Amino acid sequence: MNRPSRIQALGAITAALLVLTACKPPPEGANAPANAAGAVNPANSVLTVEVTSPTTLPWPQTLQANGALAAWQDVIVSPETGGLRIAELAVDVGTRVKRGQLLARLADDSLQNDLHKQQALLAQAQATLDQATSNVQRAKLAEGSGGLSAQAIEQYRITEATARAALASAQADLDATQLKLRQTRITAPDDGLVSTRTAVLGNVVSAGNELFRLVRQSRVEWRAEVDARQLATVKEGQRASVTLPTGQAVDGRVRLVGPVLSTETGRALVYVSLAGDGAARVGMFASGSIELPAWPALTLPQSALVSRDGRDYVYTVDAAGKAHSAVVTVGRRQQQRVEVLSGVAANARVVASGGAFLSDGVQVTVTSAPAPASAALR
Incomplete structure (x- = not known):
């Protein structure tokens, strides 16, 4: 190869090396600009x-608890008079009743007969009193003339007083019979929901035996069980949320904090009144939370x-x-x-x-x- 050719070859090699050097990337981050916070671009x-x-x-704190649902108050309905047969049942389990509404009626045939008898005895006692009063008035007229002795006059007065007492007794017996007649109509003592019925048509009842049980005013409450440490944080009026077995959430508010702890479980009851929408049922077991003061x-x-x-x-x-x-x-x-x-x-x-x-x-x-x-x- 002649001299000019060698010079041209060396020039081409040098140019190629310069191109490769220019295309090589710089070291990582060597020329990368930084932002004001020092972070990479x-x-x-x-x-x-x-x-x-x-x-x-x-945030309000919450206290988790479990407990059963129960009636706010149970109302037991029993007959006040006994020895009579149930002639009519007007309601069944699940019926919502109003105060004074008829629940059952007892047969009153025998009491109707007693009523007629007492009315007759009252009329007889009234006639006896009228006669005794007339005798006393006549005795007073003869008292000054000496036609009757003082002893006879006194006897008339005693007879009148006895007749008056007999009339009062007959009136009391009549009132008692009328009261028994009214008691044959068994009515609801308050608004509520009939939860149980033990009355049987045709049964002869005894005074005081339970015939119906009502959930008073249809109010259901959650009785949450808490320990002594948790009990100290719960106050009346705090909000609560109860999750029923169906998954539905019901709002409530603490009505009462139990004053004592059970000697068997070491836990106390917190009574939470629930909103009355019919979803909560007596006997359910539910979990829920009580809202404590914010923290x-x-x-x-x-x-x-x-x-x-x-x-x-x-x-x-x-x-x-x-x-x-x-x-x-x-x-x-x-x-x-x-x-x-x-x-x-x-x-x-x-x-x-x-x-x-x-x-x-x-x-x-x-x-x-x-x-x-x-x-x-x-």
Whole structure:
């Protein structure tokens, strides 16, 4: 090869080396511009996320409990007179009744006969009294003439007093018979729901035997069982929510806190009046919660949580814009927010949503999430 050809070949090789050197990428991050916060340029991030900080809100505490549903008050309906046959049954189990409504009627044939007899005895006693009164009046007229002795006159007066007492006795017997007649109509002592009926048509009843049982005013209450420590936090008037076996939730309010604890179970009863919508039935066993006074709680949006392997995580973002996972312990959940018991600092920057798409150490672009309302969640 002659000299000019060698010079041309060396020039071509040198130009090729210069092109390759110009095309080689610079070291990672060597010339990457940084933003004001020190984070890498958003062009290098894998995701744009909103961040928020844990917020302390006054949250009402809740007390979980279980217990049976029972009647607010039971009303036992029994006959006040005995020895009579049930002639009519006007209601059955499940009937809603009003005060004074007829529930059953007893046969009153024998009492009608007694009534007629007492009316006759009363008329006889009245006639006897009238005669005795007339005799006394005549004796008074003859008293001054000496036609009757003082002893005879006194006897007339005694006879009149005896007749008057006999009349009062006959009147009392008549009143008693009329009362028994009224008692053959067995009526509801108050508004309510017939829960049981033991009365049988044609049966001869005894005074005091239970015929019907009513749920007074159809009111049902939840009797929650709590221990001594929980009992100290419950007050009358607190709100409650009861979940029925059907899954339906019923609102209520604490009516009474039991004054004593059972010597057998060591637990006390809290009586919660329930809204009367007919869903709650006596005898159901239900679970529920009682709302206690509000207490400060550190909270995050529920969307910030990522659940993996049975644990809850959140992702925090450091000053360099890198995401890091943290295991957290959570508590109550209300209105799309969750209480954080441990695992994250109060001033941490937490990814508000989309954490499931992140992994430790990835670069993110940060925007701020709106702050939650500061009012108590209810």
